[in-house]
Amino acid sequence: MARAQVITRATHSESLAEILERVLDKGVVIAGDIKIKLCDIELLSIQIRLLVCSVDKAKELGMT
Numbered sequence: 509m510a511r512a513q514v515i516t517r518a519t520h521s522e523s524l525a526e527i528l529e530r531v532l533d534k535g536v537v538i539a540g541d542i543k544i545k546l547c548d549i550e551l552l553s554i555q556i557r558l559l560v561c562s563v564d565k566a567k568e569l570g571m572t
Contacts, residue, residue, distance in 0.1 A: 540556045541553070541556070542556070
């Protein structure tokens with residue numbers, strides 16, 4: 509019986525609108541670094557920072 513409840517909860521999915529609302533409410537930060545090297549010589553370095561949030565959350569964080 510407990511196993512059936514676990515399977516039911518695992519297959520329950522949220523709508524895209526609910527997920528988007530949660531992401532915009534909390535905010536998401538995506539960060540990454542890309543480096544291209546050849547023979548231990550760094551040819552290219554790219555640092556990527558992306559913040560996804562609502563306008564209200566951005567104002568709360570001090571962004572204008």
